[in-house]
Amino acid sequence: MAAGRDNLGGRSDAAAPAAIELRGISKAFGPVQANRNIDLCVPKGTIHGIIGENGAGKSTLMSILYGFYKPDAGEILVDGRPITIADSQTAIRAGIGMVFQHFKLVQNFTVLENIILGAEEGAMLRPSLSKARGVLKQLAAEYQLNVDPDATIESLSVGHQQRVEILKALYRQAEILILDEPTGVLTPAEADHLFRILEGLRDEGKTIILITHKLREIIEITDNVSVMRRGEMVASVRTRDTSPEELAELMVGRKVLLNVDKQPARPRAPVLEVRDLRMVDDEGVERLRGVSFDIRAGEILGLAGVSGNGQTQLLEILGGYPKKGARVGGEVRMNGRPLPLSGSKCNAGQRRRDGIGHIPEDRQVEGLIMDFAAWENVAFGWQDAPEFNKGWLMDNTAIRADAAEKMERFDVRPRDPNLAARNFSGGNQQKIVVAREIERNPDLLLIGQPTRGVDIGAIEFIHKRIVELRDAGKAILLVSVELDEILSLSDRVAVMFDGCIMGERLPDQTTTGELGLLMAGVTDADAPATAGIPPEDQHPEERA
Numbered sequence: 192m193a194a195g196r197d198n199l200g201g202r203s204d205a206a207a208p209a210a211i212e213l214r215g216i217s218k219a220f221g222p223v224q225a226n227r228n229i230d231l232c233v234p235k236g237t238i239h240g241i242i243g244e245n246g247a248g249k250s251t252l253m254s255i256l257y258g259f260y261k262p263d264a265g266e267i268l269v270d271g272r273p274i275t276i277a278d279s280q281t282a283i284r285a286g287i288g289m290v291f292q293h294f295k296l297v298q299n300f301t302v303l304e305n306i307i308l309g310a311e312e313g314a315m316l317r318p319s320l321s322k323a324r325g326v327l328k329q330l331a332a333e334y335q336l337n338v339d340p341d342a343t344i345e346s347l348s349v350g351h352q353q354r355v356e357i358l359k360a361l362y363r364q365a366e367i368l369i370l371d372e373p374t375g376v377l378t379p380a381e382a383d384h385l386f387r388i389l390e391g392l393r394d395e396g397k398t399i400i401l402i403t404h405k406l407r408e409i410i411e412i413t414d415n416v417s418v419m420r421r422g423e424m425v426a427s428v429r430t431r432d433t434s435p436e437e438l439a440e441l442m443v444g445r446k447v448l449l450n451v452d453k454q455p456a457r458p459r460a461p462v463l464e465v466r467d468l469r470m471v472d473d474e475g476v477e478r479l480r481g482v483s484f485d486i487r488a489g490e491i492l493g494l495a496g497v498s499g500n501g502q503t504q505l506l507e508i509l510g511g512y513p514k515k516g517a518r519v520g521g522e523v524r525m526n527g528r529p530l531p532l533s534g535s536k537c538n539a540g541q542r543r544r545d546g547i548g549h550i551p552e553d554r555q556v557e558g559l560i561m562d563f564a565a566w567e568n569v570a571f572g573w574q575d576a577p578e579f580n581k582g583w584l585m586d587n588t589a590i591r592a593d594a595a596e597k598m599e600r601f602d603v604r605p606r607d608p609n610l611a612a613r614n615f616s617g618g619n620q621q622k623i624v625v626a627r628e629i630e631r632n633p634d635l636l637l638i639g640q641p642t643r644g645v646d647i648g649a650i651e652f653i654h655k656r657i658v659e660l661r662d663a664g665k666a667i668l669l670v671s672v673e674l675d676e677i678l679s680l681s682d683r684v685a686v687m688f689d690g691c692i693m694g695e696r697l698p699d700q701t702t703t704g705e706l707g708l709l710m711a712g713v714t715d716a717d718a719p720a721t722a723g724i725p726p727e728d729q730h731p732e733e734r735a
């Protein structure tokens with residue numbers, strides 16, 4: 192850290208009283224020391240960023256603050272008073288609110304019902320609802336947190352669901368709001384709106400703790416930032432006195448390349464050809480409405496778009512597991528051969544044999560078996576491979592050795608192949624999936640949100656591996672909500688909206704603003720709706 196800078200760690204800033212002060216907090220899970228003697232001071236009325244590598248101990252620290260874990264040692268002070276936070280109810284009573292990465296909302300309840308849920312002990316529903324309606328109206332006006340109180344959660348966009356989580360905390364009179372990677376699922380416009388809300392809350396004197404892997408957000412919105420590394424708090428600095436490069440180095444302990452270093456693509460023959468792909472789900476909703484594109488060997492096609500516009504269904508179909516009850520039409524060719532889009536031959540195992548690797552969007556549901564050990568997960572889907580079998584039996588020694596090697600190469604921490612997937616931090620879980628899929632050297636790699644929740648050191652590494660795969664002549668479909676990631680990695684960018692491809696751009700000839708408009712469905716009159724397809728191959732209607 193640069194000399195002469197205030198170190199905010201540990202003790203309160205003389206200018207503002209501390210809303211939260213942690214002194215000497217430690218927490219171990221068996222042999223893993225998740226938090227070691229942590230000091231942290233968060234001045235009242237500030238936005239405080241917490242950053243750190245995957246597994247650095249950020250979530251553990253926040254879970255201690257919210258009463259999910261009991262620390263092994265240390266002291267917590269809220270507004271200068273020592274407090275024991277035994278459970279989340281105690282945290283809420285102390286004025287602490289938490290907005291989790293995975294929202295805790297009841298999907299088929301309304302906004303109002305969700306807001307009062309658990310907050311109105313023993314109260315009758317009707318008075319609670321009418322009180323909540325009044326409070327909600329007030330909060331909405333005060334902080335621009337508009338949501339329809341009578342809408343069910345499932346009908347709301349992710350950004351609006353997040354607003355409900357914030358409203359829930361404010362309804363419980365939270366003075367300190369902790370947000371764990373809040374922008375991971377938001378569009379750039381929604382993220383901007385969230386930041387304005389957070390600034391509004393700060394201006395009202397509330398205190399915000401923001402966990403994020405995005406240094407741009409730290410620089411844009413926080414007043415102070417604390418950096419964790421391997422369970423320790425290594426620095427706390429004023430944001431205006433630091434830079435993304437310095438923060439990256441503090442986090443990882445070495446210099447990090449923040450931009451992707453790659454040569455122009457040299458695309459060859461098409462590997463994947465998708466024509467007029469259509470999909471209607473089991474509820475009759477049209478999810479894909481005539482999607483067409485090509486990906487050639489040696490290129491990365493980035494697919495930008497707000498979550499929920501058909502990207503998930505596209506990846507599922509290409510990966511060989513369309514949702515049950517879905518009706519799929521159109522044509523997909525891989526290396527010139529048609530791929531079955533339904534029936535028994537449409538399955539993930541067959542797709543792997545066809546040369547398709549897949550890093551799914553939801554690592555916990557589709558990428559890993561959470562109760563299985565890391566070594567089992569590294570072989571997941573490849574257990575029949577000859578190198579993992581000895582006669583009739585699986586060769587567990589070979590599988591373990593392979594897992595240990597991949598975990599070493601991808602720097603999965605802790606380097607324990609026997610640990611269950613659920614006990615790795617989110618970013619390390621992602622590294623396990625990425626290692627398994629990339630190391631198989633597939634002809635086509637489907638990637639959904641490759642770096643969601645992954646720290647910058649690991650992002651640098653994963654991006655490098657993706658580019659290497661491209662340079663080795665493989666085709667890559669990259670689906671990401673991160674426009675920066677799409678723009679820096681892709682050779683071509685297509686934008687998806689409402690089950691259609693709205694247009695295609697070259698990354699160096701577009702801007703996040705232009706892509707943002709396409710993502711919002713603003714019609715792109717100049718761009719063909721058929722990304723990368725020569726006119727003679729286009730559907731007659733599209734040609735017209």
Ligand SMILES: Nc1ncnc2c1ncn2[C@@H]1O[C@H](COP(=O)(O)OP(=O)(O)OP(=O)(O)O)[C@@H](O)[C@H]1O
Binds near residue numbers: 245604605617
């Ligand atoms: N319940 C648990 N049992 C065993 N180990 C755990 C448990 N929870 C966390 N850990 C370990 O504690 C360490 C810190 O994890 P934590 O989730 O706090 O990290 P993080 O900084 O939030 O990471 P990420 O950025 O990847 O979310 C990791 O090594 C993790 O594997």
